[in-house]
Amino acid sequence: MKELRYPFSEEAVRALRAGEVVQVTGRVFTGRDRLHKHLAGGGACPVSLRDGALYHCGPVVVPQGEGWRVVAAGPTTSAREEPYMAEIVARHGVRLIIGKGGMGAATKAACARYGCVYLQAVGGAAALIAQRIKRVEGVSFLDTFGATEALWQLEVEAFEAVVGIDTCGRDLFDEVRAASAEALRELLARG
Amino acid sequence: MNWTDLLTELIRRTTSDLPSDVEAALRTAATAEAAQSQACVLLQSLVANTGLARQQATPLCQDTGTLTFFWQVPRGTDTQALERSARAAVRSATEKGWLRRNTIDTLAGTSVDTNVAEGWPACHFEQGESPREPLGGQITAHGDVRPPDLADELQGRDGGRVSSRAAGSPERGSVEVWLMQKGGGSENMSAQYSLPDEALDAGRDLEGVRKCLLQTVWRAQGFGCAPGVLGVCIGSDRAEGFMTAKRQLLRPLCDASPVPELAALERRVLDEANRLGIGPMGMGGKTTLLGAKIAARPRLPASYFVTVAYMCWVCRRRGVRVTEGVVEWLG
Numbered sequence: 001m002k003e004l005r006y007p008f009s010e011e012a013v014r015a016l017r018a019g020e021v022v023q024v025t026g027r028v029f030t031g032r033d034r035l036h037k038h039l040a041g042g043g044a045c046p047v048s049l050r051d052g053a054l055y056h057c058g059p060v061v062v063p064q065g066e067g068w069r070v071v072a073a074g075p076t077t078s079a080r081e082e083p084y085m086a087e088i089v090a091r092h093g094v095r096l097i098i099g100k101g102g103m104g105a106a107t108k109a110a111c112a113r114y115g116c117v118y119l120q121a122v123g124g125a126a127a128l129i130a131q132r133i134k135r136v137e138g139v140s141f142l143d144t145f146g147a148t149e150a151l152w153q154l155e156v157e158a159f160e161a162v163v164g165i166d167t168c169g170r171d172l173f174d175e176v177r178a179a180s181a182e183a184l185r186e187l188l189a190r191g
Numbered sequence: 192m193n194w195t196d197l198l199t200e201l202i203r204r205t206t207s208d209l210p211s212d213v214e215a216a217l218r219t220a221a222t223a224e225a226a227q228s229q230a231c232v233l234l235q236s237l238v239a240n241t242g243l244a245r246q247q248a249t250p251l252c253q254d255t256g257t258l259t260f261f262w263q264v265p266r267g268t269d270t271q272a273l274e275r276s277a278r279a280a281v282r283s284a285t286e287k288g289w290l291r292r293n294t295i296d297t298l299a300g301t302s303v304d305t306n307v308a309e310g311w312p313a314c315h316f317e318q319g320e321s322p323r324e325p326l327g328g329q330i331t332a333h334g335d336v337r338p339p340d341l342a343d344e345l346q347g348r349d350g351g352r353v354s355s356r357a358a359g360s361p362e363r364g365s366v367e368v369w370l371m372q373k374g375g376g377s378e379n380m381s382a383q384y385s386l387p388d389e390a391l392d393a394g395r396d397l398e399g400v401r402k403c404l405l406q407t408v409w410r411a412q413g414f415g416c417a418p419g420v421l422g423v424c425i426g427s428d429r430a431e432g433f434m435t436a437k438r439q440l441l442r443p444l445c446d447a448s449p450v451p452e453l454a455a456l457e458r459r460v461l462d463e464a465n466r467l468g469i470g471p472m473g474m475g476g477k478t479t480l481l482g483a484k485i486a487a488r489p490r491l492p493a494s495y496f497v498t499v500a501y502m503c504w505v506c507r508r509r510g511v512r513v514t515e516g517v518v519e520w521l522g
Binding site for chain 2: 077175177
């Protein structure tokens with residue numbers, strides 16, 4: 001298991017290979033559909049995402065004292081951000097994309113070109129992942145996007161994920177999709 | 192305890208406590224995968240998440256889903272009052288952090304922070320029939336409490352006490368409600384076919400249905416949080432087809448359709464889907480599907496729909512039955 005600490009260097013990210021399990025520690029930003037559309041369209045970002053991690057997640061957050069506490073924070077389906085992701089990687093220097101289900105060709109190309117990897121978190125394991133979130137450091141776009149779609153700045157410790165797409169162009173999801181397509185063809189032909 | 196409190200408690204149980212049959216299926220699946228494999232480790236994480244959410248009473252998944260209440264009520268019940276209680280319960284559960292602020296005004300694009308809007312949550316009322324048919328599996332009850340003022344709320348509009356011998360009701364005066372929470376990732380993977388389907392070479396028979404179901408599982412890959420469960424309706428029209436398909440997801444994983452040919456199809460689809468190699472989260476493995484629940488309904492001569500409700504592994508469904516003020520938790 002490899003440890004990755006914020007800020008994430010291009011060198012560390014380029015050394016990762018698809019299938020490796022990693023533990024992410026330090027700062028992670030959340031973002032969903034509205035943030036991606038905003039950023040890819042050239043919208044301003046109030047925080048720097050450079051050498052950072054962008055987590056496809058809309059957490060369940062409850063107020064605690066002056067701040068917030070995250071009670072559930074599993075990944076959302078990343079494929080919805082495919083139209084925007086490559087542009088955001090290029091423009092904002094994101095090093096880690098964390099989500100579920102994998103992404104498309106444009107994101108894969110951006111990962112190879114700019115030095116970024118896609119990490120698969122465990123879909124639906126919201127309680128388990130929330131345990132790895134130590135603190136809510138801040139939040140942006142809370143009023144405009146709402147709590148679920150807001151950009152949350154979190155401090156995580158040993159957040160486990162699997163490298164799904166690496167900088168060499170290997171994509172685990174593509175491999176499973178191709179192999180399962182072959183299995184499906186055989187089953188359908190059997191009758 | 193009143194209906195609002197009771198339904199708030201139903202939401203807490205549904206959102207944080209995975210049904211025992213689903214948890215058992217995940218445990219069994221983990222042992223079927225090769226030790227130390229990615230699939231095995233992922234399934235173990237799902238089991239660990241299940242235990243943690245139950246212990247903390249926090250949501251199993253941050254997508255607390257579309258909430259649908261399936262009611263079975265005796266004749267003369269004030270369903271509007273029950274619906275008001277459901278809405279109040281959703282509001283309360285959202286404030287407690289058991290439900291995410293999970294509702295968007297589609298036209299304005301803004302968050303509806305209460306999670307309550309017109310027809311939202313959805314309530315479906317039926318008389319005299321358990322929402323969870325066919326009943327082939329074991330439904331377990333977990334303790335009961337007696338709320339003092341519950342019976343009074345079960346009064347009809349005319350103010351008369353609901354008869355404990357409501358005609359045609361198998362549960363004789365009891366109200367039963369099942370809550371389903373279905374996440375958006377899985378809902379996006381649901382599908383409806385109109386047979387014949389040339390591209391799939393699927394005709395108007397159970398063989399054609401089988402092809403539709405396997406393709407639905409393949410298309411879902413890891414997007415719908417596999418391993419999933421299929422709720423299926425063959426026949427009907429497009430709208431009722433989705434409702435019937437969704438209702439099938441209330442059935443326990445261990446049951447079988449009472450119709451022999453549908454039971455055979457359920458077994459076959461489950462077996463074949465698990466040979467696709469998609470695995471938990473679409474990262475490869477033997478566990479792609481946990482169950483297939485199929486119902487058949489009449490259709491028009493011109494139509495032959497196959498409607499599939501794809502549910503993720505976080506298959507959240509729990510129920511409660513109130514009989515003469517006595518509360519029995521189901522699922």
